[in-house]
Structure formats: C-alpha cells, structure tokens
Amino acid sequence: MRYFTRKVGFYVLALWGAVTLNFFLPRFIPGNPVEVLLARMTESGNPPPGEYKVLSSVLGIGGGNLLDQYWHYLRQLSRLNLGVSITEFPTPVTHILAQTLPWTIVLVGTATVIAFLIGTTLGALAGWRRSRFLNNLLPVTTFLTATPYFWLALVFLYIFGVVLHYLPLNGGYDPTLDIGWSSSFIVSALQHSVLPGATIVLAQLGGWMLSMRNMTLTTLSEDYVWAAEAKGIRPRRVLLGYAARNAILPSVTGFAISLGFVVSGSIIMEIVFSYPGIGYTLLQAVQNDDYALMQGIFLVICLVVLGANFLVDMLYGFIDPRTRQAR
Amino acid sequence: MRVQPAAQTGAEGRNDAVLRASHISVEYGGTVPTRAVRDVSIELHRGEMLGIAGESGCGKSTLAYALTRLLRPPAVMTEGQVLFCGRDGAAPIDIMQLEPEALRRFRWTVVSMVFQSAMNSLNPVISLRRQFSDIFEAHVPEMDREARDRRSRELLEMVGIDPSRLGGFPHELSGGMRQRVGIAMALALQPEIVIMDEPTTALDVVVQREILLEIARLRRELGFSVIFITHDLPMLVDLSDRLAVMYAGEIVERAPAEWVGGRPAHPYTLGLQAACPDLLGERRALQGIPGSPPDLRQRLRGCAFAPRCQYVFGPCADIHPVLSPLAPPAAAVIESVLDRDGGKTSKLNDWAVACHLHDRTANPAGPPDELAGDPLGTGGLVPPAVGAGLGVDPTGRPARGQDQL
Ligand SMILES: Nc1ncnc2c1ncn2[C@@H]1O[C@H](COP(=O)(O)OP(=O)(O)O)[C@@H](O)[C@H]1O
Ligand code: SF4
Ligand SMILES: [Mg+2]
Numbered sequence: 144m145r146y147f148t149r150k151v152g153f154y155v156l157a158l159w160g161a162v163t164l165n166f167f168l169p170r171f172i173p174g175n176p177v178e179v180l181l182a183r184m185t186e187s188g189n190p191p192p193g194e195y196k197v198l199s200s201v202l203g204i205g206g207g208n209l210l211d212q213y214w215h216y217l218r219q220l221s222r223l224n225l226g227v228s229i230t231e232f233p234t235p236v237t238h239i240l241a242q243t244l245p246w247t248i249v250l251v252g253t254a255t256v257i258a259f260l261i262g263t264t265l266g267a268l269a270g271w272r273r274s275r276f277l278n279n280l281l282p283v284t285t286f287l288t289a290t291p292y293f294w295l296a297l298v299f300l301y302i303f304g305v306v307l308h309y310l311p312l313n314g315g316y317d318p319t320l321d322i323g324w325s326s327s328f329i330v331s332a333l334q335h336s337v338l339p340g341a342t343i344v345l346a347q348l349g350g351w352m353l354s355m356r357n358m359t360l361t362t363l364s365e366d367y368v369w370a371a372e373a374k375g376i377r378p379r380r381v382l383l384g385y386a387a388r389n390a391i392l393p394s395v396t397g398f399a400i401s402l403g404f405v406v407s408g409s410i411i412m413e414i415v416f417s418y419p420g421i422g423y424t425l426l427q428a429v430q431n432d433d434y435a436l437m438q439g440i441f442l443v444i445c446l447v448v449l450g451a452n453f454l455v456d457m458l459y460g461f462i463d464p465r466t467r468q469a470r
Numbered sequence: 471m472r473v474q475p476a477a478q479t480g481a482e483g484r485n486d487a488v489l490r491a492s493h494i495s496v497e498y499g500g501t502v503p504t505r506a507v508r509d510v511s512i513e514l515h516r517g518e519m520l521g522i523a524g525e526s527g528c529g530k531s532t533l534a535y536a537l538t539r540l541l542r543p544p545a546v547m548t549e550g551q552v553l554f555c556g557r558d559g560a561a562p563i564d565i566m567q568l569e570p571e572a573l574r575r576f577r578w579t580v581v582s583m584v585f586q587s588a589m590n591s592l593n594p595v596i597s598l599r600r601q602f603s604d605i606f607e608a609h610v611p612e613m614d615r616e617a618r619d620r621r622s623r624e625l626l627e628m629v630g631i632d633p634s635r636l637g638g639f640p641h642e643l644s645g646g647m648r649q650r651v652g653i654a655m656a657l658a659l660q661p662e663i664v665i666m667d668e669p670t671t672a673l674d675v676v677v678q679r680e681i682l683l684e685i686a687r688l689r690r691e692l693g694f695s696v697i698f699i700t701h702d703l704p705m706l707v708d709l710s711d712r713l714a715v716m717y718a719g720e721i722v723e724r725a726p727a728e729w730v731g732g733r734p735a736h737p738y739t740l741g742l743q744a745a746c747p748d749l750l751g752e753r754r755a756l757q758g759i760p761g762s763p764p765d766l767r768q769r770l771r772g773c774a775f776a777p778r779c780q781y782v783f784g785p786c787a788d789i790h791p792v793l794s795p796l797a798p799p800a801a802a803v804i805e806s807v808l809d810r811d812g813g814k815t816s817k818l819n820d821w822a823v824a825c826h827l828h829d830r831t832a833n834p835a836g837p838p839d840e841l842a843g844d845p846l847g848t849g850g851l852v853p854p855a856v857g858a859g860l861g862v863d864p865t866g867r868p869a870r871g872q873d874q875l
C-alpha cells in the first residue's frame with residue numbers, strides 16, 4: 144500500500160510541476176502575446192468582453208506581481224477556462240480540445256494498444272518456438288518500423304486511396320454526414336480510420352515484436368523457466384506464466400511511454416491524413432499564432448503523458464511485486 | 471496418497487535399483503565440443519542417498535540433468551540409457567524413450583529436483599501459492615483450488631515455514647527459507663527420487679547445517695532416494711550412503727560413504743578430503759589440490775588427473791585407467807572384516823576406483839598405505855584378527871571379475 148501512496152504523491156507533484164511550467168512558457172514568446180491575440184481576434188470579429196483579462200491570466204502574464212499572476216492562472220485553469228481560440232474564433236479553447244481530443248485518443252490509442260498486443264504476442268511466439276515463419280516476418284516488421292512514418296503513411300495513402308480507391312483519402316469522417324451516433328456516421332468514421340490506424344500499427348508492431356522476441360529468448364534461458372519445465376508444467380503454462388510473463392515486463396515500461404505519446408506522436412499522422420485530431424489542431428494553432436490554443440494543447444499533452452505513466456506505474460506494481468518493495 | 475516405505479539399505483538394496491544409468495556421455499556443442507560427461511554408469515538404490523562429489527567443472531550437474539533429460543542446448547546426450555525401475559515389479563521405464571507428454575508427466579511425479587540457487591529457480595514475480603499450484607495443476611488436475619492450497623500449506627509447514635507465507639513472493643524470503651521452499655516444492659508430489667544439485671552451496675554454514683538436517687529428517691520420514699551433488703566431500707561422507715567422485719567427466723571412485731570417509735582409494739578423493747573443511751566435525755587444514763581440472767574440450771590421454779597427481783608413475787601418462795573393483799588384498803581384508811561384521815559383504819562390489827595404483831600388473835607393490843582403502847578407518851593398520859586372514863582369503867571367495875554397475 145505504501146507503494147501506491149508514494150506513487151500517487153509523486154504524480155501529484157509532477158502534475159503541479161507541469162502546470163507551473165505551463166505558466167512560465169508564454170513568457171518566452173517575444174512581444175506581448177495577449178496584444179497579438181487580441182489584434183488577431185479583432186480582425187475576425189469582436190472578442191468577448193473581459194477576454195484580455197482571461198487571456199492574460201491563462202497565459203500567465205497579467206498584471207500584479209508574479210504570485211498574483213500565478214494565482215489567477217490557477218483560478219482560470221480550475222474553471223477550465225483556457226481562453227478563446229483565434230483559429231476558430233471565438234470558440235473557447237476547451238471546446239476545441241473536447242472536440243478534437245477524442246478523435247486522437249480513440250484512433251491512436253486503439254492503434255497503439257493493438258500494435259502492442261499483436262507485436263508482443265508475435266514476439267513471444269517467435270522467441271518461444273523459434274518458428275521459421277515468424278522469424279522471417281521479423282525483418283519485414285522491423286523494416287516497417289525503421290521506415291520514416293510519414294513516408295510509410297504516404298505510400299499507403301497512395302496505394303489504397305489514390306490508386307485502388309479502397310479507402311478515403313483524408314479526414315476523420317464524411318463531412319456531408321452529421322456528427323453523432325448514427326450508423327452511417329460510425330461506418331464512415333471507421334472507414335476513415337483504417338488507413339491512419341493501420342499505418343500506426345504497422346509502424347509500431349515491429350518494435351514490440353523485436354523487443355519481446357529478444358526478451359523471451361533471454362527469459363527462456365533463466366533458471367526458473369527451465370525449472371518450470373523440470374516440474375512437468377505444461378508448455379502453454381510455462382510460456383504464459385513464466386517465460387512471456389516475465390519477458391513482458393520491460394515492454395510494459397515502453398508501452399507506458401508510447402501511450403504518453405499518443406497525443407504528441409500523432410501529429411505527423413494527422414497532418415498526412417488531415418485527421419481532425421489534436422495534432423492537426425496544433426499545426427493550425429502554430430500557423431495562426433494561436434497561443435491560447437497551443438497552451439491548451441501543451442497542457443493536454445502533459446496530462447496525457449502523466450496519466451499514462453501513472454496508469455502503467457500502478458499496473459507495474461501489480462505485475463512485478465518486486466517494485467513494490469524497492470525503495 | 472502413496473505411502474513410502476522407510477529407507478532400505480544394505481544387502482537387499484543391492485538389487486533394488488530405482489535408477490540405472492549406463493554409459494552416459496554428454497557433449498556441449500561448439501567448434502570444439504566439450505565432453506562434459508564421459509561414459510558414466512551409475513545406479514541409485516531405493517531409499518539411499520547417493521552423493522556425487524568433485525570440483526566444480528567436473529560434470530556433476532551435467533550428469534544429473536542428463537539423468538532426467540533436462541539438458542539444455544548446446545548440451546547433447548551422445549550416448550547412454552537411463553532406466554527407472556518403479557516399485558511392484560513394474561517394467562522399467564526407459565527415460566530416454568519417453569514421448570514429450572509422458573516425459574512431462576514423469577517429471578516431478580517420479581524425479582524432482584532441488585536447485586543450487588532457489589532465488590533463480592523460483593519465478594520472482596509470481597506468488598509462492600501460484601508456483602505450488604502450477605505443480606498440482608500440471609499433475610493432479612482433479613485437485614481443486616482449496617485442496618491445492620491446503621496441500622501447499624502442509625508442505626510449507628513440513629519444511630518449517632509459516633504457511634501464511636504462501637501468498638508471498640520469493641524476494642521476501644531469506645536464502646535459507648527459499649531453499650526450504652525449493653525442498654517443499656520438490657516433495658510436493660512425493661517423488662521417488664529427488665536430485666539435489668548443490669542445494670546448500672549458496673548458504674552460510676549455519677543455515678547449511680539446518681537445511682541438511684531438514685533433508686535427513688524428511689528422508690527418514692518419506693523415504694525418497696536422493697542424488698546429492700556437492701563439491702564438499704566431507705559433507706557427503708557424513709550424509710550419504712554411497713558416493714561417487716567425479717573428475718573430468720568420469721567417475722574415478724565409487725564406494726559406500728563411510729568407507730571413503732575412513733580412507734579413500736583414489737588420489738583425487740584424498741586430495742578433495744584435504745581440500746574441504748569438515749562440516750560437522752573439526753576443521754581440517756585447508757590444503758587444496760594444486761592445479762585445476764582439465765579443459766574438457768581436449769582429448770584426454772592416460773589418466774586425466776595425472777598432471778596434478780603426486781603419485782603419478784609409469785602407465786599414467788598413456789593408459790586410461792578404467793573404473794574397476796578395488797583389487798585384493800585390500801578387498802580381501804574388507805571381505806573378511808565385513809563377514810565378521812555381519813553380512814554386509816555384498817556392499818563390497820561397490821568399491822571401485824579408476825587408478826593404476828590399484829592395478830596389480832601395473833603396480834605389483836600395491837597402493838601406498840594412505841590409498842589402500844580402509845573400511846574401518848583404522849588408519850591403514852590392518853586389525854590383527856584381519857591380518858591373520860591376509861594372503862589366504864578366509865572366505866574362500868574367488869576374486870571378483872567384471873565391475874557391475
Ligand atoms: N552451457 C555450457 N556450454 C558449454 N560448456 C558447458 C556448459 N555448461 C557446462 N559446461 C562445461 O561442462 C563441464 C561440466 O560442467 P558442470 O556439469 O556444470 O560441472 P559441475 O556441476 O561439476 O561443476 C565444464 O567443464 C563446463 O565448462
Ligand atoms: S592413475 Fe596415476 S595419475 Fe591417475 S590417479 Fe592414479 S596414480 Fe594418479
Ligand atoms: Mg554444478
């Protein structure tokens with residue numbers, strides 16, 4: 144139990160650190176970002192009243208001393224008021240995040256999990272049986288992983304979208320449909336997710352497979368696996384309960400890291416496929432000098448990285464009891 | 471649950487072998503293969519503890535794992551047969567011929583092991599309960615969860631560990647406790663044979679002693695046979711019924727333990743005895759054998775021990791000494807002594823040695839006193855009553871011929 148309280152304490156501290164860092168970041172923007180933002184807003188229409196104050200607090204550069212500014216920043220944050228975006232003026236930043244984040248998390252998150260599951264399973268089998276098929280597959284998957292992702296994505300887009308017309312070229316859904324839980328919308332969203340999802344899976348699969356195969360080979364030479372065989376335990380159980388069970392431990396840490404990168408790592412994919420997720424939004428925010436939106440996205444990225452690591456840390460405590468004891 | 475009879479030793483044990491291994495050879499593959507075990511034949515009697523001694527690297531572990539088909543690549547058994555003879559006169563099982571599933575079921579129910587490093591042989595990340603359960607699930611599928619738990623607790627209690635530890639993990643136990651858990655696991659299915667490969671080497675002397683006493687007690691209560699491997703010869707002398715000394719992949723001496731304790735017949739055994747402190751008795755002066763065992767990748771000519779042997783003479787460099795029964799008159803002395811000792815004569819066939827000193831044609835003078843072999847530990851002096859029998863064999867027995875397994 145002490146392990147868990149300690150971990151929770153650590154993450155609360157890390158969260159505070161991330162939020163505070165976010166407070167200081169806009170100070171490095173040349174000039175007065177609030178003025179820039181307001182100037183841009185007035186170009187597209189009338190900013191809501193009091194927006195100057197909100198923006199200053201959110202960007203952490205309002206009036207008063209530093210402590211006052213910090214306090215205001217935290218207050219706005221706790222009300223989930225991150226200002227309005229100029230990219231889609233005058234939509235509140237929180238609103239944009241709420242719209243785009245699910246697309247990214249569902250697609251990239253699912254793809255990451257699938258890549259991990261398939262890659263790890265294939266890797267364990269490749270190490271366990273030394274099957275010729277799986278070990279011949281390994282160079283192929285490793286090649287796909289080593290290929291720059293945007294290139295892989297473009298090749299797939301070209302073959303399946305442009306040449307074969309099997310799948311839609313871009314977007315996250317058919318824009319002629321209303322967003323909602325209708326079946327036609329869901330089918331359209333699924334169709335649009337196949338190419339981006341498949342390319343992510345293919346790009347990540349090889350890494351998981353290679354590391355799991357190597358770890359399985361290492362684990363197989365451990366005495367406890369051999370001892371399990373000496374005990375006449377069934378091969379299936381030896382694989383699942385001893386060899387793969389222990390070989391997966393390092394991969395779990397890697398999995399935490401890649402879950403944390405679901406949001407930030409999806410940027411290239413979303414640009415290639417013009418996918419309506421948070422990475423694509425970040426690109427637009429940068430192009431438009433939309434500091435408030437950028438600030439909001441950075442905050443989300445921090446939260447996701449922390450959240451994923453927290454989740455896996457908790458999980459790790461269960462799957463490797465030794466960590467619970469480690470100081 | 472099967473009930474094991476108490477340990478049997480002595481005359482009737484002679485023909486009552488549980489495990490009979492013949493002409494075992496094992497190689498570790500490589501550009502130049504390591505011939506780790508070289509044509510070894512050995513027999514384990516029902517209920518006995520057979521000790522295997524020898525410096526590290528002499529092939530003890532390799533032999534033990536070959537017996538149970540537990541060799542890992544690159545090790546290959548190039549030759550040999552291992553027969554397991556069950557009770558009730560059932561047909562012997564040829565272990566090398568078992569199909570994978572039959573082999574799996576054979577393992578642990580008939581032959582189990584205690585490993586040198588309990589830390590490494592227990593899975594560090596699953597609970598002891600799970601590891602006990604895995605054994606029962608694999609071999610006694612009809613046991614339900616509760617029965618498995620009950621039996622696991624019973625086993626822990628049997629080796630002196632608080633059953634509440636069942637939910638714990640290996641890293642929470644001390645070295646001695648882990649080794650006790652290892653022993654409890656080995657006894658989980660009441661096997662006939664337990665192979666212990668240096669089970670106490672990693673432990674400090676006090677814990678080592680506790681564990682050895684524990685093993686002795688369990689053996690008295692459960693009557694399983696043990697192959698006990700260690701580099702500590704004096705420990706084996708105290709512990710086992712018979713022992714075999716290995717050098718360079720071969721058995722160089724094999725005898726009832728207390729005899730070798732009295733006075734060994736092979737120069738290597740003598741050296742080993744001087745090299746180890748006596749665990750239970752007083753400490754001896756530690757004087758190791760100079761040099762180290764040969765590289766087993768080489769072809770060994772003559773006696774493998776020759777470069778380190780202080781008795782080396784004529785034939786040693788070229789002729790390979792084979793394991794043969796101890797030659798008379800020592801054997802005659804023994805026989806006469808034992809006849810008076812109450813019919814233990816049958817044990818005699820068991821004293822065998824691979825050394826030219828004991829070959830009367832090569833060395834007509836016979837071995838020096840300290841290697842003459844002395845079942846009673848009389849310090850090389852033949853007791854008067856026995857001395858009278860020298861020359862004329864009082865039993866009238868013919869000199870024994872072929873070495874039996
Ligand atoms: N995995 C291996 N690969 C190659 N040679 C090995 C391997 N394991 C053991 N050997 C060699 O086999 C010989 C016997 O080893 P082993 O049976 O472990 O001896 P012991 O148990 O008596 O210390 C040694 O000379 C060692 O070098
Ligand atoms: S055969 Fe020769 S070298 Fe070998 S142990 Fe005997 S005396 Fe020594
Ligand atoms: Mg060994």
